[in-house]
Amino acid sequence: MQDTSPRDLPFRIDIKRVHLAVGWVAFGLPVSLLALGLLVPTICFYASISHFYFSPIGGDLFVGMLSFVGLLLLCLYSFDMAGCDGALGWRWYDVALIRIAGIAALLVAFVPTHGSGCVFKAGQVPRAFVGEAIGSEDFPFRPEPLDAVSGAPSFDFWGVLLGLDRIRDSALDWVHNIAAGVMFLILAYVVLRVFTRVNSEDALREGNRKDLRNRCYRALGLVILGAVAVLALKTALFSEAETFLRIWNGLRLTFVFEALALAAFGLAWMIKGRFLPVFEDRLHPRAA
Template sequence: MADDLPSRPDLRDLPFDIDLRRLNLGVGYVALGLPVSLGLVSILTNTCFNASISHYYFSRIGGDILVGALSFIGLLLMFFYSFRAPGREGCLGWHWYDVALLKLAGVAAVIVAFVPTTGSGCAYTGQVARVFLTGTRGSEEFHPPGGTVEGTISYDFWASFAQIGPDVPTALQMMHFGAAGVMFLVLGYFSTYVFTRENTTAARLAGNRKDRRNLWYRILGRITFAVVGVLAIKATLLEVLLPLALAQSIEAFWDSLRLTFLFESLGLCAFGLSWMIKGRFIAAFEDAASRPQPRAA
């Protein structure tokens, strides 16, 4: 009976290489490149510089980059790492709950991508933005000229659903921000507490550069935690503690400096650099035992 079961394919027979370092490097490059790409979108398309990275959901091209990058990161975190990873090369110091947290971060990244924030994030003056239309009416023709579609412009994702209505419930409004916080906290935890463990055989041998990598992991992890802390304090002050008039004045000044975008960019860059170090993007972080050895004469 056992002979009838299909055998597992030999990894050497697959038409591609499965390399954990390349995966780490790819995730790092995407995270690091996201804020840079969104900034370039504003410059090259001559559109508004949004108040936050999340608000680029409503920009031309930027929305596609944002959703694509977060989906890429989220899907890899959810499905590439299995609960068999702990104890294997590259994950020697991992535990089962580390994998569970990584999958949670992946789910959170997808939520951030597909449950956009509210508000335009910009004072649009003639530029084209991606918007939601409520109360739409107009041509039903598919082909040009097609007529005109009219409706009320809204930057409220949930207002598009008639069952929910124009007022966004607080729980749904906080879903985006909560998911972003969870994603950054888990990634900060990985940089500070998981990547710093001895996860490869080479890190246990003479000539390793584990101390050098750990220094950077801890710095970058703390930067990620600090970003979450600053944004959480800002939200608590403006939404809960301060009087409405003062909160609105401070928020207007904060948004005029694009501080949310800058702090989010700092968090993404810290996350990206941490994973790039994990992928050994430069030789300065590589262990001697992992470097190609000279061939004997």
């Protein structure tokens, strides 16, 4: 078959590099937010990774890194790769699901969770939405003198956006959580069912490390599913239990389980990209 790939690009797109890019960023997100919450005294250690949206620097990392991952999942996994060498076991619906996971990641990034996620102490600096904002600090032409911007700080994205006092217990309030659940469930499926398939004829030859990679994929996929299950049970059974939630949030357990799921997802993609020589095939480096 004639090679029709472009030759005049100043870079090379390699699927392993795409896997590595997704993996490193996904793994680095909880690590960077953990460091931020522990090392910067003016930033609260929020109850969940999602609540870091409301922190200086942390919000930029959260939106930027999730957007990067989401766009790669959405745009760089092509339907044409299914059935090709290195993806022999892939099906068109696997690629479709990965793209849906990319869309879900973008929704998680740009539709924030509700609530402040923190009991703020003196000196800590959050950022929030401002409802019913009025005034200006630097606009040169104003119809009347207004010295500063005033309004009601809020952590309710939909309430402020739609001009309402509060939106709770509605479909809009659940967009973030549903998108996060869809994203993690799809990623768990890919790790457990797609990455573990024989995707190259070399994958069963002597000297191959496919079995080692598959053991890692299965363990990491179960970590993702376990974290999602725990968070789902907490939401379903204990959403109104004040004593339980006080202990849960005090221990930052939502952050812990979200971090485990993200780290497992990232590590699985890093293994797929052969980030360490131990995962590379000794005789057939292209085996999948």
